[in-house]
Each structure stands twice: as C-alpha cells, then as structure tokens.
Amino acid sequence: MEKVGASLAFGFFFLVTLAAASRKILQIENCLSPGVRLYKNNHRMVMDNGLVQVTLSSPTGDVTGIQYHGINNALETKNREGNRGYWDVVWNEPGNRITYDRLKGTDFKVIMEDEDQVELSFTKTWNFTNGSSSAPLNVDKRFHFMAISDDRQRIMPMPRDRLNGQRLAYPEAVLLTDPTNPQLKGEVDDKYQYSCDNKNNRVHGWISHDPPVGFWMITPSDEFRAGGPIKQDLTSHVGPTVLSMFTSTHYSGKDLNTKYRNGKPWKKVVGPVFVYLNSISSLEDPTKTLWEDAKDQMSIETKSWPYSFPQSEDFPSSDKRGSVDGQLLVDDKYISDGLMWASYAYVGLAAPGGVGSWQTDAKVYQFWTEANEEGHFSIENIRVGHYNLYAWVPGIVGDCRYDAIINIQPGDDIKLGVLVYEPPRNGPTLWEIGIPDRTAAEFFVPDPDPSLVNKLYINKSTDKFRQYGLWERYTDLYPEHDLVYTIGVSNYPQHWFFAQVTRNMGNHTYQATTWQIKFEIENIVRTGNYTLQLALASATASELQVRINDKRAKRPHFTTGLIGRDNAIARHGIYGLYWFYSINVPSHLLCRGNNTIYLTQPRCTSPFQGIMYDYIRLEGPPETG
Numbered sequence: 001m002e003k004v005g006a007s008l009a010f011g012f013f014f015l016v017t018l019a020a021a022s023r024k025i026l027q028i029e030n031c032l033s034p035g036v037r038l039y040k041n042n043h044r045m046v047m048d049n050g051l052v053q054v055t056l057s058s059p060t061g062d063v064t065g066i067q068y069h070g071i072n073n074a075l076e077t078k079n080r081e082g083n084r085g086y087w088d089v090v091w092n093e094p095g096n097r098i099t100y101d102r103l104k105g106t107d108f109k110v111i112m113e114d115e116d117q118v119e120l121s122f123t124k125t126w127n128f129t130n131g132s133s134s135a136p137l138n139v140d141k142r143f144h145f146m147a148i149s150d151d152r153q154r155i156m157p158m159p160r161d162r163l164n165g166q167r168l169a170y171p172e173a174v175l176l177t178d179p180t181n182p183q184l185k186g187e188v189d190d191k192y193q194y195s196c197d198n199k200n201n202r203v204h205g206w207i208s209h210d211p212p213v214g215f216w217m218i219t220p221s222d223e224f225r226a227g228g229p230i231k232q233d234l235t236s237h238v239g240p241t242v243l244s245m246f247t248s249t250h251y252s253g254k255d256l257n258t259k260y261r262n263g264k265p266w267k268k269v270v271g272p273v274f275v276y277l278n279s280i281s282s283l284e285d286p287t288k289t290l291w292e293d294a295k296d297q298m299s300i301e302t303k304s305w306p307y308s309f310p311q312s313e314d315f316p317s318s319d320k321r322g323s324v325d326g327q328l329l330v331d332d333k334y335i336s337d338g339l340m341w342a343s344y345a346y347v348g349l350a351a352p353g354g355v356g357s358w359q360t361d362a363k364v365y366q367f368w369t370e371a372n373e374e375g376h377f378s379i380e381n382i383r384v385g386h387y388n389l390y391a392w393v394p395g396i397v398g399d400c401r402y403d404a405i406i407n408i409q410p411g412d413d414i415k416l417g418v419l420v421y422e423p424p425r426n427g428p429t430l431w432e433i434g435i436p437d438r439t440a441a442e443f444f445v446p447d448p449d450p451s452l453v454n455k456l457y458i459n460k461s462t463d464k465f466r467q468y469g470l471w472e473r474y475t476d477l478y479p480e481h482d483l484v485y486t487i488g489v490s491n492y493p494q495h496w497f498f499a500q501v502t503r504n505m506g507n508h509t510y511q512a513t514t515w516q517i518k519f520e521i522e523n524i525v526r527t528g529n530y531t532l533q534l535a536l537a538s539a540t541a542s543e544l545q546v547r548i549n550d551k552r553a554k555r556p557h558f559t560t561g562l563i564g565r566d567n568a569i570a571r572h573g574i575y576g577l578y579w580f581y582s583i584n585v586p587s588h589l590l591c592r593g594n595n596t597i598y599l600t601q602p603r604c605t606s607p608f609q610g611i612m613y614d615y616i617r618l619e620g621p622p623e624t625g
C-alpha cells in the first residue's frame with residue numbers, strides 16, 4: 001500500500017471544572033516548517049501549521065472552520081458558526097427542567113504560542129445557562145462513507161433523506177422511503193444502530209471520496225469516560241456527525257446521572273481527544289487506505305497516552321501517575337476443586353463504592369484492563385486518588401470487588417499479588433441457561449421485519465441485534481402463548497428469546513408476559529435450600545416476578561421491584577446495566593418430578609419495556625463433607 005500522502009494531527013483538549021468554571025483548550029502542533037502560526041483577528045483565531053488551518057471563534061471557543069487538502073471548510077458551512085464544531089452538556093438543577101448548554105466561553109487566553117505548539121484556552125464562569133437544540137460536531141456533506149470498525153462501515157444517507165422518510169415508533173428511527181441515493185431505499189436509519197462499547201470506541205469517522213479525505217475522532221484512553229469499559233454510546237451518524245461522548249445516560253438511564261450538590265466541589269478533565277484528518281492521492285482505494293491509516297494513527301495515539309503536551313496541572317503526565325498489578329483467581333468448588341485463573345477478566349480501578357458501582361459512576365476516572373489467560377493484570381497510568389479494584393470474569397457469574405481502598409500516589413507501583421474471587425454459589429448446578437457474560441447475545445435474536453432492515457447488519461452473526469424493531473418479533477413468534485423453555489429439551493440459542501418484552505395487542509395496548517422454565521427433579525434434598533442465581537443484562541421500567549410451581553400465587557416468591565431505565569431494547573443494545581439476584585428457594589416449594597418456574601414481567605404500558613437475561617442457574621442445597 002502506498003504511504004498516505006499528508007497526515008496531520010491536531011488535538012482538542014476539552015477541560016471542564018464545573019464547580020467554578022469551564023474551560024476548553026484547543027491545541028495544534030507543528031507538522032511542517034515554518035511552524036505553527038496563530039492569527040488573531042477580532043472574533044476569530046486561526047491556527048495554521050501549513051497543512052491544516054483551524055478557525056475558532058473568540059471568546060466562545062467554537063470550531064468554525066477546518067481547511068485541509070483543498071477543502072475550504074470541512075465543517076458544515078450551511079450551519080451558523082456556533083453550530084459546526086462545539087462541546088455541549090445537558091444538565092438540570094434538582095427538581096428543575098433539563099437544560100442544554102453549549103459551554104460558550106466568555107474569556108480567552110493564549111496558553112502557549114511558539115513554532116512547535118499553539119494552545120488556546122476558552123473559559124466560562126459557571127452561571128445560569130441558555131437552552132438550544134442538540135447534536136455535536138458536524139462535518140461537510142461530501143463525507144458520505146462512515147467507518148466505526150473493520151466490519152461496520154457503510155455509505156450513509158443524507159439528513160434530508162431522514163426528513164423525507166417515515167418516522168418509526170421510536171422517534172430517532174426513520175424508514176428511508178425516498179433517499180437521494182436510491183440504493184438506500186427501504187432501509188432504516190437510526191443513530192443508535194452505530195453505538196459502540198467504550199472499550200472499542202477508539203476511532204470512528206468519515207471518508208470523502210472526492211477529494212479523498214478522512215475525518216476521524218480518535219479517543220486514546222477511556223479514563224475520563226463515564227460508566228466503565230462496557231458502557232455503550234453513540235459514535236458517528238447521519239449529518240455527517242462525529243461525536244466524542246464523554247458521558248450520557250444511553251444504555252444506562254438515570255442510574256448514571258451525575259449529581260453535583262451542596263456545594264461539593266468537583267473537577268474532571270475530559271479528553272484530550274484527537275481529531276485526525278488524512279488524505280491520499282485519488283488513485284488509491286480511499287475507503288481502505290484512509291481507514292487503515294486512521295487505525296494506525298489510533299495505535300500511535302493510544303501508545304502516547306497520557307499526552308505530555310497539555311499545559312495544565314490538572315492533566316498529570318505519566319511520571320505523576322501510578323500503577324497496580326496482580327493476579328486474579330476464581331474459587332468455585334462446584335466448578336473446580338482448585339483455584340482457577342480468572343482468564344481474560346476485566347479488572348479496573350474506579351471510585352470507591354459498592355460491588356458493581358463503577359457501571360453507574362460518571363464523576364471519577366476509571367482505569368481498566370483485560371487480564372491475560374492466567375488472570376494476570378497490570379493497570380498503568382492511574383491518576384492520584386482513592387479507588388476500589390473491581391472485576392468481572394467472562395463465564396463466571398457476579399461482580400467482584402477487592403475490599404481494601406487503593407490509594408495511588410505519584411510514581412507508585414503497587415503489587416497486589418494474588419486476589420481470589422468467590423463468585424455467588426451455594427450448591428451444585430442442577431441446570432443453567434445462557435453464559436454469564438453480562439449480555440443476552442447468546443440467546444435467540446430474530447431476523448428483522450423485512451421492511452425494516454439496516455443492510456449493514458444483514459447476514460452478520462455478531463451484530464444482528466442492532467436491527468430496528470426486534471422487540472415486535474416476540475408478538476409474531478408468540479402471538480398467544482408465552483415462551484416455555486424445557487430443561488434438557490430446549491436450547492437457549494434457539495429457544496430463549498433475547499428479551500422478555502411485552503406483547504403488542506394492537507391499538508397501543510400491550511400485555512404482560514410470563515415465561516416458564518420446566519425441569520424435572522428426581523430426588524428432592526430436604527436438608528437445605530435450593531438457590532436460583534439470576535443475572536439480568538438489562539431492564540427498562542420493568543419488574544421481574546418469580547413464582548415456583550404456582551402460576552397464580554398472589555404474592556410472587558420473589559420480585560425485583562420496579563427496576564431499570566437503560567432503554568437498551570429500543571436502542572438496539574444487547575445489554576444495558578447488570579443486575580444480579582441470588583434467590584433462596586426452600587425445598588418445600590419444589591416437588592419430585594416436574595417443576596415449573598414462572599417468570600412474569602407485569603409492567604406493560606410500552607413496547608420498549610422489558611428485561612434481558614444474562615444467565616439463570618438453579619443450584620441444589622450445599623453438599624456437606
């Protein structure tokens with residue numbers, strides 16, 4: 001492959017200190033002699049390194065122009081200047097309505113200006129804020145082709161195709177009935193179909209074929225993103241829009257809202273994120289070449305983290321951070337007599353809190369890694385602070401937390417040695433459904449309604465769940481009677497629907513559903529209790545009631561109560577937040593021979609309500625001796 005023509009980089013460094021003030025820092029580095037220059041002209045600041053020219057409004061700090069490789073302005077010039085490249089937050093005072101703020105700067109300062117680096121700072125003192133519309137960075141319409149990962153790339157529709165299309169039941173989804181590009185006719189467009197886990201969301205963006213230019217959002221670290229490595233969020237979508245999401249309630253709901261109250265100060269650096277433009281001579285295949293080059297650049301940026309260039313004491317360099325390492329093992333005598341490696345466990349430091357609390361924390365930095373096959377892990381470049389160490393192990397149920405508080409000081413290299421996780425377990429496995437991996441991906445995901453497809457996910461096994469309207473397929477498959485799963489006969493990839501949703505009865509009415517698990521027990525052990533281990537992968541305004549051998553029992557044997565706002569069903573996720581329950585089942589509730597567990601989700605006012613299961617296991621009483 002030919003080397004990419006001219007590649008260049010400029011960093012956006014967004015920093016917010018909400019308690020007192022907000023600050024955005026934009027910075028450009030030298031790529032060519034004669035170096036970086038800064039032109040000041042009334043309300044405009046132009047940073048120029050000979051390859052790219054970035055224009056900013058002063059003192060508001062919006063990016064109003066990016067000139068590159070023959071494109072006079074890569075941003076949407078039809079939008080007014082404040083609506084091209086900006087940073088926004090959504091917030092509200094307790095009890096007040098939700099407010100939208102573009103964080104417009106009121107003061108401006110040149111932090112650094114020499115031929116190698118120009119760094120500008122736009123600050124704003126906290127005050128009541130002013131509402132507006134939605135959606136961050138916009139890019140010129142010449143960018144048609146969007147790439148999120150190796151196998152999630154496609155030609156995208158235009159904004160007006162959405163306006164001309166038919167809005168579907170979930171407002172962000174549109175059926176393209178009259179698109180500019182006739183090949184897209186009949187497809188569904190929905191920005192949530194392009195969501196991505198934080199841990200995989202390192203580079204995404206757009207390609208223009210004429211001229212052949214790529215525009216990329218590179219995020220070298222997850223440390224400042226909310227909710228940990230498997231929090232999902234938006235990437236790029238029709239506009240063309242490129243987002244860098246720092247925090248949101250997507251796939252988590254209000255459980256992840258951050259609250260700042262009672263004058264308690266809070267400070268967090270979000271970013272720097274890296275905006276990368278690349279170009280090639282038009283003889284090459286731009287799609288492949290520009291994407292591969294963007295991935296290479298992403299690896300370079302990831303290795304350069306934490307950046308040394310930010311001129312801010314709030315962004316510590318590598319030598320002012322610490323590291324932690326150790327080995328995680330699993331102790332479950334009903335799986336193995338000896339200790340097992342926590343193979344490929346996710347291990348992370350996050351704010352001190354309860355087991356699993358990291359998945360709803362947005363205030364504090366998080367530092368995660370994946371252990372190797374033997375459970376060895378090493379987390380580097382951790383900011384100074386107090387943390388708990390959390391983990392979960394693919395294939396093992398539950399959440400793990402190391403109880404001691406870990407205090408990181410500059411230069412610390414903390415060796416934790418061997419840590420042992422004892423997952424929830426009371427007795428031998430009688431049966432299990434699913435794989436404990438915090439997702440419903442292993443269950444039955446139906447084909448979409450043929451009139452509501454996104455072709456990107458047709459004929460793909462991994463991303464099938466990203467199609468629109470799969471919740472409706474439950475009613476098609478189970479028009480009258482709910483799902484019945486028989487242990488030893490049914491198999492979960494085919495017979496366990498990925499979400500327990502409501503049944504659509506027409507005329508905007510929905511019906512509660514009750515699923516059954518049928519199983520035989522040859523001999524009841526009366527000397528101890530049985531346990532139902534229940535892990536949920538998602539819940540939206542739902543309640544799960546468990547009844548044992550008595551479908552009509554007025555009071556369920558167990559209920560979760562009303563839980564969940566993650567909205568993963570409507571947003572085509574295969575998981576949201578994780579919920580775990582260990583349910584005591586006294587032996588007198590079970591009988592010799594056939595038994596049935598009834599799982600009822602009684603809340604049924606919307607088609608998007610429901611739960612996803614991660615894993616269910618029935619355990620016998622503890623074995624003695």
Ligand SMILES: *[C@@H]1O[C@H](CO)[C@@H](O)[C@H](O)[C@H]1NC(C)=O
Binds near residue numbers: 125127128
């Ligand atoms: C906050 O905004 C209000 C109205 O825009 C203004 O009157 C007031 O002076 C501002 N306060 C500060 C501290 O800037």
Ligand SMILES: *[C@@H]1O[C@H](CO)[C@@H](O)[C@H](O)[C@H]1NC(C)=O
Binds near residue numbers: 458459
């Ligand atoms: C999916 O596969 C079928 C059978 O191989 C093929 O006919 C169809 O064109 C494919 N659809 C897409 C969108 O790739």
Ligand SMILES: *[C@@H]1O[C@H](CO)[C@@H](O)[C@H](O)[C@H]1NC(C)=O
Binds near residue numbers: 507
């Ligand atoms: C639909 O519901 C409305 C309000 O409950 C009712 O007036 C109407 O008759 C229903 N239509 C059908 C076809 O059931």
Ligand SMILES: *[C@@H]1O[C@H](CO)[C@@H](O)[C@H](O)[C@H]1NC(C)=O
Binds near residue numbers: 584585586
């Ligand atoms: C078994 O369950 C009953 C409640 O139904 C409880 O009182 C008892 O303590 C349990 N026994 C054990 C050994 O957990």
Ligand SMILES: *[C@@H]1O[C@H](CO)[C@@H](O)[C@H](O)[C@H]1NC(C)=O
Binds near residue numbers: 520592593594
């Ligand atoms: C359990 O139910 C199955 C049919 O669902 C039946 O064939 C079997 O005989 C039953 N077992 C007992 C012990 O009743």
Ligand SMILES: CC(=O)N[C@H]1CO[C@H](CO)[C@@H](O)[C@@H]1O
Binds near residue numbers: 127128129130
């Ligand atoms: C701090 C700030 O942006 N204040 C603005 C809020 O809205 C009023 C009226 O729309 C403006 O006059 C303020 O400048």
